[in-house]
Amino acid sequence: MAMADQAGNQPAFRLSMLIYDSRYRSLTIQAVALMLFMLAVAWLLSNAASNLAALGKPLGFGFLSQPAGYDINQRLIEYNNQMSHGRAALVGILNTLLVAVLGCITATAIGIIVGVLRLSSNWIISRLMTVYIETVRNVPVLLWIILTNALLIESLPKIASFRGKDPASDLILWDSVAVTNSGTFIPSPVFGGGSGIVIAMFVLSLIAIVFFGRWAKARQAATGAILPTFWIKLAIFIIPALLFFFIMGRPVTLEYPEMARFRFEGGYVIRNSLISLWLALSLYTGAFIAEAVRAGIQAVSQGQSEAAFALGLRPNKTMSLIVLPQALRVIIPPLISQYLNLTKNSSLAIAVGYMDVTGTLGGITLNQTGREMESLMILMACYLSISITVSVFMNWYNESIKMKER
Amino acid sequence: MKKTIIFGAMAVAGMAAVSASAATLDDVKAKGELACGVNTGVVGFAAPDASGKWVGFDVDVCRAVAAAVLGDSNAVKYVPLTSKNRFTALASGEIDMLARNTTWTFSRDVDLKFTFVGVNYYDGQAFMVPKALGVTSAKELDGATVCIQTGTTTELNLADFFRSNGMSYEPVPLDTNAENQKNYLAGACDVYTTDASALASSRATFENPDDHVILPEIVSKEPLGPLVRHGDNQWGDIVRWTLNALIAAEELGVTSANLAEMSNGTNSPEINRLLGTEGSLGEMLGLSADWAKNALAVSGNYGEIFETHIGESTAIGLARGLNAQWINGGLIYSPPFR
Structure with missing residues (x-):
């Protein structure tokens, strides 16, 4: 192929060069491929639209503003059955986000602990962690969700056993928490007059903790003296807020769950559907994260920890100051995809009756309105945007902890 | 113009409505079996028995239709469906009919585009x-x-x-x-x-x-009945009149015991029309003349099916109540076979 000699005296552009000239050929191929792809998509869309029209179901999103007519047990925002399908979908999205966020946090904690312990020099502990990882991640997550739910339902006491004069089961933690097989009832805070000041104080002490942490770090860098930061931070965390709590005359009180005719009223309820989904997703994803953590730690050269030991750092300091920060660079990318997996796996929620967006929009709304195409399109858009948001954020975080090469 | 669809996830969602308006009768005959959507397991209505065979009140409707159309009551593919995915399965053509304790409502008929061919159980x-x-x-x-x-x-x-x-x-x-x-x-x-x-x-x-x-x-009010897709009236008629044949047979006194005898001809013109010895009702439906006889041969008339699966002699023990024949003060009523 003659390309070297053409570079010298630029010949006029001819159409045949789109194919025969390697400078343009790849562009041509890409353009053609793109056009074919667009045509295929257009054909699929028009096909779906014409088939839907033939069925007498033209595409339309008007159903979202019609009253939903069904109730949802777990609502993070105001909702009743007279509100619209759109509102019900929003309740579902928030429920999805709730379980995804809770799940990601606990899965990360489990993953880091298990991943580190798997490398432990203690034979029993490391083998136990291996068994945990291999059993959990080699069984489909749906089974874990159903199993957790079944265990909760069958093993915890019924609400009925809390009823009556001499109930078979009692509330725990000074009569404040009821663990039952339909959910755990906990007290909720009631904010009386003056509680604003207590909360403001609490926020101030959180800010103070951040500043104290920075100051202690700078001081250590400058002088080498180490402060017992944990205990000082704990004191800042508790003491001012507690002080103002008593000064203001205890404005924040607790509302305890009280047995009504059928169930506990007052306080908050954490339903078993949420607990089992949360627990199963965390344990499952945690096992994968543990493997990522182990890989990350093993990717850090042995010399690093040997050097740290030589400097006299203890094993836990070595781990937290030397090994983990370097391992994070390896851990974060697989961690992102585990977070995405967890979020997507949360769509199995209906197996335990948790009303996530798949349950509301993709379940009841789809079923009651018969709008399969529209519901699924919105559903896909929801998961897509949640996933993209997560990965954009995590990529930004990955960028910020990357080794800075100067 | 009939396009085929390979539509990835959306096809899974069941919107690949290729066969929505095609002749279901031809499809069923070509396949040699009836795809019937049933419950995932409600004893008495539709549930697999100890040997894995589907039995029940709704199952017998499927079997009667299969017998009427194909002459073989066992040529049924049972598709167990949850309440959530049943309509998608029917709309997409995965099943030919749905007999799954489904309530006839305005929006399911008009908006979801299904034809309820009748009521086989008045419930609440x-x-x-x-x-x-x-x-x-x-x-x-x-x-x-x-x-x-x-x-x-x-x-x-x-x-x-x-x-x-x-x-x-x-x-x-x-x-x-x-x-x-x-x-x-x-x-x-x-x-x-x-x-x-x-x-x-x-x-x-x-x-x-x-x-x-x-x-x-x-x-x-929960009038439960079998349903088909909108747009294929012939198929709707077949399922509707098969159900009516079961109901009319009870009213006319045709039972599994006397079916063979009665199908040789009786003095009642309506029984003769029903069983195909007089007139050409089967031909009008696009079926054989003995379609209703085949349907009745499966497990008898409506009353017999009721008693076998959910009647007072069974563990479920439901009284006929609203589901008695109209001549006995119930709501079960078939239009005339004429």
């Missing part, structure tokens, strides 16, 4: 509670936890009932009858609500049926 929504709870009326259920099958009319009726009575409740939405029973028996919910017939069916399978009571209130 009721509540079951453990006797130990000491509840005697559904009006006392303020604050109760209620197990429901998600994606049903039950779910909407429940919301309406509690709202109109100014009561609150905690819904526990679950996918199948089995899940609901498990949660209810474990005490994770105080109440199980669904159609009264399904409650009776569930209760019959409990270890101690007497510990549970079905409250007297019937809070809704």
